[in-house]
């Protein structure tokens with residue numbers, strides 16, 4: 248296939264991300280480490296710093312964390328903390344400061360502890376995305392973040408700088424959205440495993456102009472190949488929407504299991520996936536107002552009520568012609584686990600079957616997951 252090389256280049260960009268970060272650091276670039284979709288990339292990069300996604304998706308570092316943190320925490324929190332205490336995350340090592348957000352309880356306490364290692368700023372989030380005071384409160388947190396970064400890195404961030412970053416991020420969202428939307432085709436041109444691999448890699452590409460150009464080329468090449476040669480995905484593959492807690496390297500095996508058992512993942516409704524690319528940030532007017540409006544629509548389960556997520560799932564079921572929904576939540580992730588019942592209701596109301604899976608980063612449950620997933624797909 249013509250586009251395979253480009254697909255592999257994205258995987259390589261991901262693998263080489265830390266080398267690029269080191270080179271930028273050696274050239275004097277500042278690095279700000281982030282953990283969550285609520286970190287406003289536009290403000291961070293308007294400072295001239297690079298926003299680096301910190302590691303937290305591997306079982307390997309959990310034992311280090313469990314020396315300090317309770318074992319019954321979500322693996323994402325333990326893994327993130329383990330990477331930091333064991334000094335195993337190069338992005339953490341290169342970070343000049345860290346940004347956390349008060350999303351779930353475990354994470355916010357973990358951020359508190361991380362301030363022993365690096366300068367840490369914690370953004371306080373409102374809990375209700377629609378309450379009248381939430382906008383004002385969150386906007387003030389955006390302004391505070393700008394001021395903290397200015398002080399910490401000794402830089403000035405102007406509104407114009409932020410507007411420029413809003414524009415480039417919007418272009419990135421648009422390009423990624425078009426890439427994602429190839430999943431609407433029947434059969435889809437590529438498997439969800441490859442689609443996700445590309446999206447994950449983009450998090451580690453700091454040169455956004457280059458990334459946008461490559462994503463647009465990849466989408467074009469895939470479409471040309473599809474029109475000429477069709478797809479390797481059989482038309483009979485059951486179209487799956489995957490939702491839930493953020494998926495990491497350790498949990499992406501689940502995508503493989505789905506696709507090796509008669510399914511194809513055509514849509515991911517989770518952090519850094521399609522829902523993150525849906526809404527653009529307004530480019531006119533006050534940039535803090537625009538960012539606040541946009542980030543309040545993240546659809547994360549830490550918000551209550553989180554109707555926006557239910558509406559998105561409902562729309563995606565139609566747009567991506569979904570046969571069944573698999574909701575993957577991490578163990579001890581109370582927000583996503585609790586919301587599972589609402590998701591089930593939303594999915595069933597659309598007349599579609601729903602499967603809830605709870606997992607951690609260990610490989611011990613793979614056998615059991617395979618049995619449940621293959622049975623689910625078989626009955627679709």
Ligand code: SF4
Pocket residue numbers: 282283284285350351492493518519545547548549
């Ligand atoms: S799911 Fe929510 S809390 Fe977790 S990383 Fe995404 S936005 Fe942050």
Ligand code: SF4
Pocket residue numbers: 321322323324350351352353354492493549577579580581582583
């Ligand atoms: S997966 Fe759930 S519990 Fe873990 S950090 Fe994210 S929201 Fe918190």
